[in-house]
Amino acid sequence: MQEVFDFLKKCQTYYLATVDGDQPRVRPFGTVNIFEGKLYIQTGKSKNVAQQMKANPKIEICAFNGQEWIRVQAVAVExxxxxxxxxxxxxxxxxxxxxxATDANTLVLYLKDATATISSFAGEPKIIKF
Structure with missing residues (x-):
């Protein structure tokens, strides 16, 4: 999990995909944190992305650092x-x-049942589960 955190942190921006009915939605995110041994992301409860994750908590994250890319499949848990x-x-x-931390809008979610795949054109993908 630390390697996934470091990868996302270094990229600064990653892309979070959710499902809105039958339409995929992707948007840039930048927050990532480790707390009590879990990887967290953050958004606002008033945003569409929060409602989409509430309806279907399966998400995917993607980021590229110029040489490698990461995809993280997970369940987002509030x-x-x-x-x-x-x-x-x-x-x-x-x-x-x-x-x-005490407002009614701040939403933090940890990634559960996560599988991260780090890929490049140079070798075999690396799979990390947490």
Whole structure:
């Protein structure tokens, strides 16, 4: 999991895919955090992406660092604890002007049953499960 975190953090931007009915939706994200041994992402509860993950929590993340790309398939699980929210917001101080660990909008989710595949044209893919 640490390798997945490091890859996403280094890329700075990754793309999160959800399902909206029968339509895939993809958008850029940048938040990633490790808290209590789990990999977390963050968004706002008022956003369409939050509603899509609530309806169908299966997601996929994709990022490219210039030489390798990663795809992470997982189930996004909401963690409504203040401590989980605060940990992520502490890692991204710029978000604290928009979100708070105690507001009704901040949503943090950890990735469950995750399979990450790191690929390149140079060799065999590396698979990481967490």
């Amino acid at each position: 963690d409504d604890r203040v401590e989980a929210k605060q940990s992520l917001l502490d890692s991204y101080p710029s978000l604290q002007s928009h979100y708070s």
